[in-house]
Amino acid sequence: MAPATPSGKQTGRKPLMAGNWKMNKNHLDAILLVQKMAFALKEPDFEAVDVVVCPPFTDLRSVQTVIEADRYAIQYGAQDVSQHASGAYTGEIAASMLAKLGCSYAIVGHSERREYHGEDDALVNAKAKAVLGAEMNPIICVGEGLEVRKAGAHVAHVLAQIDGALEKIPADQVRRSVIAYEPVWAIGTGEVATPQDAQEVCAAVRTRLAELYDGGLADQVRILYGGSVKGDNIAKLMAQDDVDGALVGGASLDPGEFVKICRYREFPA
Numbered sequence: 001m002a003p004a005t006p007s008g009k010q011t012g013r014k015p016l017m018a019g020n021w022k023m024n025k026n027h028l029d030a031i032l033l034v035q036k037m038a039f040a041l042k043e044p045d046f047e048a049v050d051v052v053v054c055p056p057f058t059d060l061r062s063v064q065t066v067i068e069a070d071r072y073a074i075q076y077g078a079q080d081v082s083q084h085a086s087g088a089y090t091g092e093i094a095a096s097m098l099a100k101l102g103c104s105y106a107i108v109g110h111s112e113r114r115e116y117h118g119e120d121d122a123l124v125n126a127k128a129k130a131v132l133g134a135e136m137n138p139i140i141c142v143g144e145g146l147e148v149r150k151a152g153a154h155v156a157h158v159l160a161q162i163d164g165a166l167e168k169i170p171a172d173q174v175r176r177s178v179i180a181y182e183p184v185w186a187i188g189t190g191e192v193a194t195p196q197d198a199q200e201v202c203a204a205v206r207t208r209l210a211e212l213y214d215g216g217l218a219d220q221v222r223i224l225y226g227g228s229v230k231g232d233n234i235a236k237l238m239a240q241d242d243v244d245g246a247l248v249g250g251a252s253l254d255p256g257e258f259v260k261i262c263r264y265r266e267f268p269a
Ligand SMILES: O=C[C@H](O)COP(=O)(O)O
Pocket: 020, 110, 182, 186, 187, 188, 189, 190, 226, 227, 228, 229, 247, 248, 249, 250, 251
């Protein structure tokens, strides 16, 4: 049973803090960064929170070496994956290759992939299936842009993305998937969503999961918030009933800040 959050919520879902390094840090920088995090984080941190780093593909082997050598409890994953299993797909990385490197997670459908690489819900769905097929856990990103938010259509937008991303994925696989709600207007802007904004959408996602799947699945799936998360705003976000963790960009490149995020319980909400 996961410990209670500062607000006293008791969900049974272990919080997850995932750092998305995006296109930062080479394979040597990665060694230093993951070591700094590993030195700072202690056993009680890992009992309370799952800690995941998602470096660039070229860093994964370095990160694996550091983590395996000293048996650190930090988990790691990729920022993207191919929907294809293998073959003539120049530049692509298969889920099986990531699993072989010890990855536990792969992010799919990040808004930067959707925006700069034209990824749509069908492709996100195919990638999620590839990750699940390789026995890893997808972190499926959803979120609305500013125009959609201003129009008040953010919940409908996100739920449509959820429907698309999860299409024909069976319950036992959805159960080990992670959803990350990242409003595009909050990513890298310093403009974090209010805890109420985050809760509204995360709760709507959980309700949708309950509509799509029975057997209490909705209460088991972890839903993260992402977008300008820092050490000084995470506690209020985590105090929300349906926010189970964070997908952290910029602040995950600063080991002190990321460790502070992982230790949000020690700071007042
Ligand atoms: O994947 C992480 C998100 O894009 C959030 O990035 P950020 O924390 O730099 O706003």
